[in-house]
Amino acid sequence: MQSSAARKMTPEGWLEPPPLPHHYDTIENHQAALRFGMWLFLGTEVLLFAGIFLGYFVFRHYFPESFEQAARHLSVVLGTANTLLLLTSSLTVALAHHNAEHGKNRNAFWLLMASVSMGAGFLGIKAVEYTEKFHEGALPGKFFSFSEITAPGGPVFYVVYFFSTGLHALHVVVGMSLLTWVAIRCWRKEFSPTYYAPVENAGLYWHLVDLVWIFLYPLLYLV
Amino acid sequence: MTAPITTAGVPPAGAVFPKKSYLNDGTTIRSWLLTHDHKRIALLYLVAVLIALFLGGVFAMVIRLELLTPGPTIVEALTYNRMFTLHGLIMIFMFMIPAIPAVFGNFFLPIMLGAKDVAFPKWNLTSWYVYIAGSTLMLWGLITGGADTGWTFYTPYSTTTTTNITPVMLGVFIIGFSSILTGLNFIVTIHTLRAPGVTWFRMPLFVWAVYATSIIQVLATPVLGLTTLLVAAEHTFGFGFFDPARGGDPILFQHLFWFYSHPAVYIMVLPAMGVISEVICAVARKNIFGYKMIAMSSLGIAFVGFFAWGHHLFTSGQSAFDAGAFAAISMLVGVFTAIKVFNWVGTLYKGAIAFTAPFAYICGFLFFLVFGGMTGVALATVSLDVHWQDTYFVVAHFHFIMVGAVIMGFLAALHYWFPKMFGRKYPENWGLLAAGLIVLGFNATFIPQFLLGNAGMPRRYYEYPERFAALNVASTAGASLLAFGFIIIAIYLAISLKYGEVAGRNPWGSRGYEWDVPSPPPTENFDAVPVFTRGPHEYQDVPEELAKVGHAI
Ligand SMILES: [Cu+2]
Numbered sequence: 001m002q003s004s005a006a007r008k009m010t011p012e013g014w015l016e017p018p019p020l021p022h023h024y025d026t027i028e029n030h031q032a033a034l035r036f037g038m039w040l041f042l043g044t045e046v047l048l049f050a051g052i053f054l055g056y057f058v059f060r061h062y063f064p065e066s067f068e069q070a071a072r073h074l075s076v077v078l079g080t081a082n083t084l085l086l087l088t089s090s091l092t093v094a095l096a097h098h099n100a101e102h103g104k105n106r107n108a109f110w111l112l113m114a115s116v117s118m119g120a121g122f123l124g125i126k127a128v129e130y131t132e133k134f135h136e137g138a139l140p141g142k143f144f145s146f147s148e149i150t151a152p153g154g155p156v157f158y159v160v161y162f163f164s165t166g167l168h169a170l171h172v173v174v175g176m177s178l179l180t181w182v183a184i185r186c187w188r189k190e191f192s193p194t195y196y197a198p199v200e201n202a203g204l205y206w207h208l209v210d211l212v213w214i215f216l217y218p219l220l221y222l223v
Numbered sequence: 224m225t226a227p228i229t230t231a232g233v234p235p236a237g238a239v240f241p242k243k244s245y246l247n248d249g250t251t252i253r254s255w256l257l258t259h260d261h262k263r264i265a266l267l268y269l270v271a272v273l274i275a276l277f278l279g280g281v282f283a284m285v286i287r288l289e290l291l292t293p294g295p296t297i298v299e300a301l302t303y304n305r306m307f308t309l310h311g312l313i314m315i316f317m318f319m320i321p322a323i324p325a326v327f328g329n330f331f332l333p334i335m336l337g338a339k340d341v342a343f344p345k346w347n348l349t350s351w352y353v354y355i356a357g358s359t360l361m362l363w364g365l366i367t368g369g370a371d372t373g374w375t376f377y378t379p380y381s382t383t384t385t386t387n388i389t390p391v392m393l394g395v396f397i398i399g400f401s402s403i404l405t406g407l408n409f410i411v412t413i414h415t416l417r418a419p420g421v422t423w424f425r426m427p428l429f430v431w432a433v434y435a436t437s438i439i440q441v442l443a444t445p446v447l448g449l450t451t452l453l454v455a456a457e458h459t460f461g462f463g464f465f466d467p468a469r470g471g472d473p474i475l476f477q478h479l480f481w482f483y484s485h486p487a488v489y490i491m492v493l494p495a496m497g498v499i500s501e502v503i504c505a506v507a508r509k510n511i512f513g514y515k516m517i518a519m520s521s522l523g524i525a526f527v528g529f530f531a532w533g534h535h536l537f538t539s540g541q542s543a544f545d546a547g548a549f550a551a552i553s554m555l556v557g558v559f560t561a562i563k564v565f566n567w568v569g570t571l572y573k574g575a576i577a578f579t580a581p582f583a584y585i586c587g588f589l590f591f592l593v594f595g596g597m598t599g600v601a602l603a604t605v606s607l608d609v610h611w612q613d614t615y616f617v618v619a620h621f622h623f624i625m626v627g628a629v630i631m632g633f634l635a636a637l638h639y640w641f642p643k644m645f646g647r648k649y650p651e652n653w654g655l656l657a658a659g660l661i662v663l664g665f666n667a668t669f670i671p672q673f674l675l676g677n678a679g680m681p682r683r684y685y686e687y688p689e690r691f692a693a694l695n696v697a698s699t700a701g702a703s704l705l706a707f708g709f710i711i712i713a714i715y716l717a718i719s720l721k722y723g724e725v726a727g728r729n730p731w732g733s734r735g736y737e738w739d740v741p742s743p744p745p746t747e748n749f750d751a752v753p754v755f756t757r758g759p760h761e762y763q764d765v766p767e768e769l770a771k772v773g774h775a776i
Contacts, residue, residue: 023339023416025752033342033415040407044445051449051479055464058475141469142461156470159462163453 014103015188017195027194034197035204042208045171049212052164056219059160063153070149070157071221073138075129079221082125083213089118090210093179093203100191100199108191108199112183115206119176126169133158161220168212175209178202238727240646244743259344260746265330266644267351268321275317275358280706282310287668287702290695293687300685304371307683311374312365312391316398317358319629320487323494324440325350325405327636328433330644332409334737334744335427337418337753342411350404353397361394373683375484378465378476382457392455399444399451402490406440409433420755427735427759428517432497435521439486439493439528447483450476474539481532489528491625492592493521495632496563499588502639503567504760505733506582507574511760513566520559527555537608546605553603560596564589577731580654584635587662591627595620598673613683616676619669627665634661634712641716642730646743647723653715660708667701735759 007015017027024030060067096111137145140162144155182202185191191199245262249255255263285306289296298306329347333340341347364370368387372380381388413426413434426434454476456462463469465476504511511517533541533549541549567589576582598620602608611617642648671694676682680691687695729738736759740748 021340021344022747023333023344029415033411036414037343037407037411040410040441044403044407044441047442048445048449051446051453054479055453055475058472059470062472063470140460141457141463141466144469153470155463159464159471163456163462163464 009189010192012103012192013189014105014192015190017192018190031195031197034201038201038204042204045208045212049164049167052160052167053215053219056160056164059153059156063151063156065151066149066153067157069151070138070154070161071223073136073146073148074161074221075132076221078125078129079217082122083217085118085122085125086210086213089115089122090207092118093206096186097196097199097203100186100196101193103192105186105189105191109183109186112179112186112199116176116179116183119172119179123169123172126165133162164216164220168209168216171209171212175202175206178205238725240725241741241743241745243745244646244741245746246645246743248746257348259340259348261329261333261341261344261347262644262744262746264344264347264351265326265328268325268329268354271351271355271358272318272322272326275313276322276709279310279314279318280709282306282313284702284706286310287699289685290687291699293689293692293695295686301369301371303685304373304683305365305369308370308373309365312361312395315374315487315491315625316361316395317354319491319625320398320402321354321405322491322629322633323498323636324409324433324436324490325354327429327498327640328405328409328436328494331640331737332412332430332433333416334740334748335430335735335759336413336416336421337736337749337755338412338416339747339749341408342415343408346404347408350401350408353404354401357394357397357399357401359394360397361391364388364390364394375480376454377480378454378457378473379467381454382465384458389455389459392451392458396448396451396455399448402440403444406437406444409437410441418753418755420753421736424515424518425755425758426518427737428500428511428514428521429494429497431518432493432500432521435525436490436493436497438522439490439525443483443486443490443529446479447487450479450483453479474536477536477539478532481535482529485532485535486525486528488621488624489524491629492632493524495588495629495636496521498632498636498639499567499585500563500760501735502581502635503570503585504762505639505731505735506577506579506585507571508577508732508762509570509574510762511566512569512572513562514758514760516562517566520562523559524556527552527559531556534603534608537605538612550603550605554600557596557600557603560592564593578655579638579651580649580658581635581639583655583658583662584631584638587658587665588628588631588635590662591623591631591665595623595627598623611676613681614676615672615680615682618682619672619676622669622672627669630661630665634658637716639731640737641719642726643737643742643744645720645723646726646741647719647721648726648730649719649723650715653711657708657711657715660704660711664701664704664706664708668698668705669701671695671698671701734762 007018009015020027020030024033092111092115096108096115099105099108099111133139137143138149138158139145140159141155144158146154149157179202182199185198245260248260249258255267258264285298286303289298289303289306329341364387368390370384370386370388370391372384372388376388376392413430417426453462453464457464457466463471465471465473467473500511500517531549531553533545534553537546598616602611602617602620638649638654675691675694675698678691680687726742728741730742731738734757736755739753
């Protein structure tokens with residue numbers, strides 16, 4: 001952010017908003033464009049995951065037994081812990097958005113950092129789960145060698161499992177980077193009641209990451 | 224600070240080339256490669272898609288030359304498979320998807336809305352780099368890995384072929400990202416950056432068409448992205464998602480693939496339809512007939528296009544009910560297209576038509592769209608499709624739409640907007656000659672293919688029985704004519720860039736908003752925020768002498 005150095009601090013204790021791009025007439029219009037763009041992007045993400053959810057339902061329909069057996073071999077405790085982590089991190093992101101909107105940049109910074117740590121916690125637990133699967137041979141396709149799933153279709157379940165959770169984990173990493181980036185900008189006191197779209201957008205992305213997991217969790221672990 | 228825009232008028236005699244424009248605002252290579260100006264990004268895209276068109280065309284000629292004789296002609300069977308794979312992938316993902324939206328959409332959409340730029344100029348430039356990166360990876364993969372799956376990369380062949388298709392899949396995935404960025408940018412631009420006076424129903428019809436296209440790009444492309452990732456993962460790691468031996472389902476691939484690839488046809492053809500709606504008013508010197516109908520039918524096509532993909536699976540074990548439903552939905556596209564065609568013809572009726580190259584392309588477009596569309600309705604009829612499935616009839620049908628209609632739209636746009644983009648005119652006589660050659664060559668190439676397909680010649684075959692020889696020769700001859708036409712266009716446009724007659728602000732006497740800015744436009748498009756006091760296709764209040772002004776015939 002080379003522009004932040006040149007920007008003045010206002011009496012309220014935050015930086016002036018960055019100069020308005022020349023093709024917008026008001027800052028509100030610019031913020032609205034950024035927000036709308038993010039919502040559209042989230043729409044593309046939903047469709048990206050829709051394909052893999054479709055795969056889940058198709059294969060669950062083909063192999064209901066092995067999907068039930070496989071679900072029983074996933075740790076509901078770890079899965080629930082991860083769900084709680086993500087839900088809480090979504091809450092702190094929402095609070096950070098609220099604080100940034102009122103110019104309380106420091107509060108927003110700590111709340112965002114809390115969300116990032118919870119994201120890291122989520123990935124840690126996911127790594128534990130993955131390691132266990134690797135040891136058991138509960139792996140996709142030709143790597144499948146897990147003797148406890150007796151019904152046909154086990155390899156396909158683990159394709160769905162690893163592909164969906166792997167793609168989701170990638171989104172967690174991207175989301176954490178985005179949150180860290182806006183957290184740094186919070187530290188520099190860049191956000192104010194007139195300019196907070198980046199926090200809002202990073203937050204929206206994180207809520208999507210949460211939302212996808214809210215669907216993956218019951219489908220993979222519970223039913 | 225607002226100033227009402229003046230009515231587009233007669234080009235002043237001896238128009239002078241503007242001293243300052245987007246073309247000379249920065250002359251270093253760096254100023255082009257790092258530009259955020261939507262017009263310069265449009266030109267970057269233009270260069271890229273023309274290279275793609277050239278490459279795809281060369282591979283098409285190799286295919287046609289190989290099919291000149293029943294046996295082996297110039298390449299081996301495996302090379303032949305690679306050639307049609309290269310041809311299909313380049314033409315679809317590198318040329319046709321970005322051709323009209325990313326070039327003419329980028330250039331004219333902001334101007335037509337009275338905006339200075341698109342909503343997110345940096346992302347706009349990013350999309351070009353993403354496109355270049357994806358295309359490079361895809362081409363590198365195709366040339367070194369020798370993929371021979373055809374552009375549809377059906378499983379299980381694509382996941383078990385010994386050729387290296389992983390970089391190709393990743394390349395397509397990355398190009399998809401660029402397509403999403405462009406579409407997203409346009410949607411946000413249309414929603415947030417319309418100038419005062421440009422209400423939704425005062426937007427030029429090209430903008431409506433690009434809007435419908437962008438919705439498809441944003442909603443369908445992610446599914447293709449996921450599909451290519453799955454195929455790449457399956458080919459590399461042996462996942463078995465689409466492999467029946469491991470419990471997977473190859474038909475699932477077809478569903479996912481066509482969920483994108485059927486609407487993708489409308490990503491290609493809708494912008495071409497938008498071009499025709501613009502150009503047809505200018506050449507007929509008449510208000511567009513049925514503005515709202517044309518605008519809404521674009522959205523209608525985009526909508527029903529999402530539910531028609533099953534017509535590619537008639538012979539893949541679909542239930543009779545599904546097949547019937549998908550057939551009926553597919554035919555609805557024909558209804559929306561017909562609405563457009565009737566409105567266009569209604570616009571021409573009693574118009575003061577200037578027989579220029581853009582008009583010649585409109586004629587070609589209408590013929591190819593109607594003929595291609597009718598054969599599309601025929602193909603959507605399940606019982607007929609069983610006979611034509613995977614024959615040259617299908618090849619001819621989609622080339623009528625995708626090459627016929629889309630290329631006619633692209634060339635009409637290129638000729639109609641050339642004076643605006645570069646400030647100079649092209650020679651009309653050469654333009655008409657090339658247009659004639661192309662329309663003729665195109666018919667000569669693909670009408671024989673309808674006959675071949677109906678007689679039972681399957682697509683993608685390297686050799687064919689003796690009785691198909693005559694029609695194949697005709698098709699190859701037509702393709703040569705087509706290529707010749709393109710070469711002529713390339714030459715006279717290249718010369719016109721530098722030596723063409725100076726166009727002036729509005730050489731066509733068009734009423735489109737974009738003709739109210741200088742040719743070529745200045746970097747900021749408008750000196751002040753424009754206020755549009757009329758609709759984009761309103762000709763009725765044009766004084767008599769203006770109606771006569773046109774391009775020399
Ligand atoms: Cu289709």
